[in-house]
Amino acid sequence: MIADPEAARFVAGCSSHTGVFTEPGEAEPTLEATRFGVEALVALGGAPRESVLDFVEACWRPDGGFAMLAGEAEISLAATYYALRLRELVGHADPARGRVTARWLIDRMLPGATGDADEGVDIDELYYALRSWQILGFLPTDSHRLALVNFMLGCAGERGGFGLVQGAASDIERTYCCVHGLRILGLDPPRLEVHRAWASACIAEGRFYATPERLVYSLPTMYWGSRTAELLGIDPDWPAVEREVLAFRRADGGFGAQPSSSLWETYCALGALRLATAMREGADT
Numbered sequence: 001m002i003a004d005p006e007a008a009r010f011v012a013g014c015s016s017h018t019g020v021f022t023e024p025g026e027a028e029p030t031l032e033a034t035r036f037g038v039e040a041l042v043a044l045g046g047a048p049r050e051s052v053l054d055f056v057e058a059c060w061r062p063d064g065g066f067a068m069l070a071g072e073a074e075i076s077l078a079a080t081y082y083a084l085r086l087r088e089l090v091g092h093a094d095p096a097r098g099r100v101t102a103r104w105l106i107d108r109m110l111p112g113a114t115g116d117a118d119e120g121v122d123i124d125e126l127y128y129a130l131r132s133w134q135i136l137g138f139l140p141t142d143s144h145r146l147a148l149v150n151f152m153l154g155c156a157g158e159r160g161g162f163g164l165v166q167g168a169a170s171d172i173e174r175t176y177c178c179v180h181g182l183r184i185l186g187l188d189p190p191r192l193e194v195h196r197a198w199a200s201a202c203i204a205e206g207r208f209y210a211t212p213e214r215l216v217y218s219l220p221t222m223y224w225g226s227r228t229a230e231l232l233g234i235d236p237d238w239p240a241v242e243r244e245v246l247a248f249r250r251a252d253g254g255f256g257a258q259p260s261s262s263l264w265e266t267y268c269a270l271g272a273l274r275l276a277t278a279m280r281e282g283a284d285t
Helices: 005-013 031-043 052-058 077-090 095-113 123-136 142-154 172-184 192-200 219-232 238-246 263-284
Strands: none
Touching (some): 031 052, 031 077, 031 263, 095 142, 123 142, 142 172, 172 192, 192 219
């Protein structure tokens, strides 16, 4: 838990009486904003309201996935992951619908991952699917698992790291997604030291950059980089990481790159702070 009354004030201001969240500047609640808001709330020691599940239910679609908005028809992998994560945070499983969702995920992911579909998948979508399966307590069969592993490994860069699709430049977000995704399947990436060296090169003076060229730096890269460092056993200057994250504090109490905060960036900030504090305190003991 993080004791941060300022952030708690910002997060509370984004929530309705039913416990769902709306991103500042947006007109209506979404599964994305609600997921990040609830995650932030829990990180700050709060508890989500069970009424959040009513909103999750309104976003369910009979095909097995979820839409981002209650009144939207199009389902997506991102919305499906956010919905399942919200159920997990609230502490409510739905086994019957979970089986339908697990099958929808297989039908959606496998043709693209094996190259049998006109439109392939990318690492972002694959990560949403893997986290969804993990929450559901369902892992693909061996043949499906091999296809997913091969897809992730095909996105590895020659110098280390992972990109969005095969042949794309490596970045810290997709490196985190692939390393974590492989861990979900019980594996470490081959050439572990190469990937560790690539990720280490993204770090400078407590900042995690998107690439070793160190041109793009943000709260999301701080979160993805911190998680990658944890997974790969990299030990940056964690107190410096905390200072860099806190530099993004805004007057409204949250965190962001703009004058006003966002739920997304506040979620990233709190995630990086919680990890940095845990790693620092672990080193102190």
